[in-house]
Structure formats: C-alpha cells, structure tokens
Amino acid sequence: MDIHQNYDLSHCNSFAVPAKARAYGEVRSKQDLVQAMAYAVEQELPLFVLGGGSNVLFTADYPGLVVHIALRGIETNPLGTEQVELLAGAGENWHQLVMYCLKNKLYGIENLALIPGTVGAAPIQNIGAYGVELADVFVGLEAVEVSSGRTLMMDRDACEFGYRDSIFKHSLEGQVVITCVSLRLETRASPEIGYPALASELATTDSAAVTPEQVANAVMAVRRSKLPDPELLPNCGSFFKNPLVSRQQYERLLADYGDVPGFPQPESPELIKIPAAWFLDKTRWKGRRQGAVGVHEHQAVVIVNHGGASGADVMQLARAMQQSVAERFSVELEPEVRIV
Numbered sequence: 001m002d003i004h005q006n007y008d009l010s011h012c013n014s015f016a017v018p019a020k021a022r023a024y025g026e027v028r029s030k031q032d033l034v035q036a037m038a039y040a041v042e043q044e045l046p047l048f049v050l051g052g053g054s055n056v057l058f059t060a061d062y063p064g065l066v067v068h069i070a071l072r073g074i075e076t077n078p079l080g081t082e083q084v085e086l087l088a089g090a091g092e093n094w095h096q097l098v099m100y101c102l103k104n105k106l107y108g109i110e111n112l113a114l115i116p117g118t119v120g121a122a123p124i125q126n127i128g129a130y131g132v133e134l135a136d137v138f139v140g141l142e143a144v145e146v147s148s149g150r151t152l153m154m155d156r157d158a159c160e161f162g163y164r165d166s167i168f169k170h171s172l173e174g175q176v177v178i179t180c181v182s183l184r185l186e187t188r189a190s191p192e193i194g195y196p197a198l199a200s201e202l203a204t205t206d207s208a209a210v211t212p213e214q215v216a217n218a219v220m221a222v223r224r225s226k227l228p229d230p231e232l233l234p235n236c237g238s239f240f241k242n243p244l245v246s247r248q249q250y251e252r253l254l255a256d257y258g259d260v261p262g263f264p265q266p267e268s269p270e271l272i273k274i275p276a277a278w279f280l281d282k283t284r285w286k287g288r289r290q291g292a293v294g295v296h297e298h299q300a301v302v303i304v305n306h307g308g309a310s311g312a313d314v315m316q317l318a319r320a321m322q323q324s325v326a327e328r329f330s331v332e333l334e335p336e337v338r339i340v
C-alpha cells in the first residue's frame with residue numbers, strides 16, 4: 001500500500017472544502033489495513049477512517065493518517081427459502097449495493113436507494129430514509145480494533161443503534177475500522193410505503209401491487225427533486241439531526257404555531273421528533289447565503305458550498321443557524337455530520 005504525504009482531501013469530501021492529510025493511504029485488503037495501522041503506530045499518528053466523505057466536514061488539515069476504505073466484495077448465503085444473508089465489503093458503494101440487491105431480487109433496502117457513501121459507514125449513523133433504517137435489516141459486522149489490531153464481530157445489539165446513532169458515535173468513536181457488514185434480506189417483497197413523501201410519489205400506483213423496484217424509483221425521484229447533487233452543489237445532505245423534544249414542549253409549540261410536524265418515538269412516546277427543517281424554516285434560513293456558503297433554497301437543513309468555502313465558513317453558518325433556533329425555540333440542533 002502506498003502512503004502519500006501531505007495529501008489533498010478536497011476531492012475526498014462531498015462538501016469539497018480544502019484540507020490536507022499529513023499522510024493518506026487506500027486500504028484494498030486486510031493486509032493493507034494491518035500495514036496502515038502499523039504505520040500510524042510507528043509514526044505516532046492518529047488515524048481517521050474515510051469512506052465516501054459524504055458525512056464529514058474537515059475544518060482544518062488532519063494531522064495524522066487518513067485511511068480510505070476500499071475493501072470490496074459481495075457474497076450471499078441462503079437462510080431458508082425466504083431470506084438471504086448478504087455480506088458486503090466496507091468499501092462497496094451503498095447505492096450500488098441497493099441496485100445489486102434489486103437486480104438479484106433481494107429486498108429490504110430499496111427505500112435507502114441513492115444515499116451516498118460506503119457500506120462500512122452505513123452503521124456509523126444507522127443510515128435511514130423514507131421509513132427504513134439500516135438497523136431494520138442489519139445482522140452484524142466485522143471490524144478491526146485500532147488499538148490492538150484484534151478482529152471484532154459485533155451483532156445488532158452490540159452496535160447500540162438509535163436514530164442516526166450507534167455506539168460508533170460514542171464509546172467506539174474512532175476506535176474501530178469496519179471491514180464487512182452483514183444484512184438479512186427477503187426474497188419476497190413487502191414494500192414499506194408509509195412515509196408521506198413516498199406515499200404521495202406512489203399515489204397513482206396500486207399500493208397492493210407496488211414492487212420494490214417502483215419503491216426505489218420513487219425514492220430516487222423524490223430525492224432528486226429535493227436534495228442537491230453534491231457533484232453540482234457540494235453538500236453533506238442534512239447537516240443537523242431532527243431534534244427530539246418533550247411532549248410538553250411539543251404541545252406548547254402546537255399551541256403557538258398550530259402546524260408543527262411531530263413524530264412520537266415508538267421506544268419512548270414522551271419524546272417527539274420534529275424535523276430540524278421546520279425550525280430552520282421558521283427562523284427563515286432557507287436560501288440564505290453567507291459568503292461562499294449558504295442554505296439550500298429548497299431544504300433548510302442542507303448547507304451548501306457555493307464555491308471556495310472552507311470548513312470554518314460552514315461551521316460559522318451552522319453555529320448561526322443553531323443559535324437562532326436555540327434563541328427562539330430553546331431547542332439545540334445537533335450536527336449529523338462528523339466534524340473533523
């Protein structure tokens with residue numbers, strides 16, 4: 001494996017902000033990973049794992065070794081007649097995996113079509129969209145512990161998945177490199193079409209006969225109409241998580257505004273999830289621009305780089321957005337994006 005010094009990361013992050021890694025290597029095999037980890041120890045460098053760079057914001061040069069995970073491979077094993085276990089290398093592209101599954105009549109992740117990034121990053125924030133999240137089909141993963149080089153096998157419980165959350169954002173943050181993910185998929189379709197935007201996109205289709213391919217196409221159509229393409233307008237998707245508020249606070253908001261979308265959490269019904277975009281719409285952030293950065297004209301939760309922005313510029317805008325929501329609603333918006 002080649003290790004490059006002073007490596008330009010501006011093409012490795014979907015915000016397209018400038019940053020350099022002190023050292024950078026591409027991991028295509030387990031042997032490459034062992035070599036990279038040994039290099040980091042020898043040189044006393046911190047290690048940062050990079051997938052597709054679609055959920056990271058570099059605010060400065062990285063003073064250590066960045067390893068880009070390019071471990072490939074897809075394998076399937078039948079589990080009885082109606083389920084299949086799918087094993088995918090961490091460097092596989094997530095959307096291409098969704099397309100592979102549809103082509104091979106394996107169902108369960110069609111609602112997650114067109115989410116950018118790699119398979120190995122999917123467990124980090126338990127990716128989710130249109131009523132489905134990774135945890136719904138997740139079986140386990142294989143990872144390598146950075147401190148010891150030990151291989152760990154982790155099942156669904158061990159990953160402590162939550163809404164855009166997992167153990168990898170807490171006690172295991174930066175501690176493991178995920179090398180392979182295993183999913184349980186169905187051979188018989190049972191499309192999940194309850195999510196409002198998806199239901200309205202499929203309104204003219206007979207809901208009893210809707211196919212997973214139609215679901216994936218509908219998801220892609222909605223996403224293309226709503227979200228800016230990072231190739232054309234660099235961004236990281238939703239910059240903030242949807243905040244959870246108490247039922248009491250939600251009722252106060254309802255009394256004041258009448259039109260607050262709220263989703264009680266099945267595991268804790270006293271907590272209501274409100275779209276971050278609702279707060280940002282009310283504080284009039286949609287379409288606003290601050291120098292080279294701005295808020296997308298159709299999506300108040302998406303920060304975009306209009307060209308030439310730095311990570312610090314993005315953070316300055318993000319803080320101003322957080323502050324105005326906190327001042328008006330006493331609600332803290334938490335970044336979904338990993339700030340490095």
Ligand SMILES: Cc1cc2nc3c(=O)[nH]c(=O)nc-3n(C[C@H](O)[C@H](O)[C@H](O)COP(=O)(O)OP(=O)(O)OC[C@H]3O[C@@H](n4cnc5c(N)ncnc54)[C@H](O)[C@@H]3O)c2cc1C
Pocket residue numbers: 014048049050051052053054055056069090115116117118119120121122124125126127128129176177178179227228229230235236237238338
């Ligand atoms: C336009 C757009 C739309 C998006 N829509 C959605 C959406 O609908 N739902 C959603 O959930 N997300 C969405 N995202 C966010 C993003 O696509 C996901 O978070 C994705 O999983 C990130 O993958 P990545 O490979 O780019 O990860 P990166 O950005 O490279 O890394 C993200 C984090 O994961 C860690 N990481 C990456 N790979 C590994 C590994 N192999 N082992 C250990 N740690 C690792 C990194 O260190 C970092 O902390 C969107 C992003 C964009 C740009």
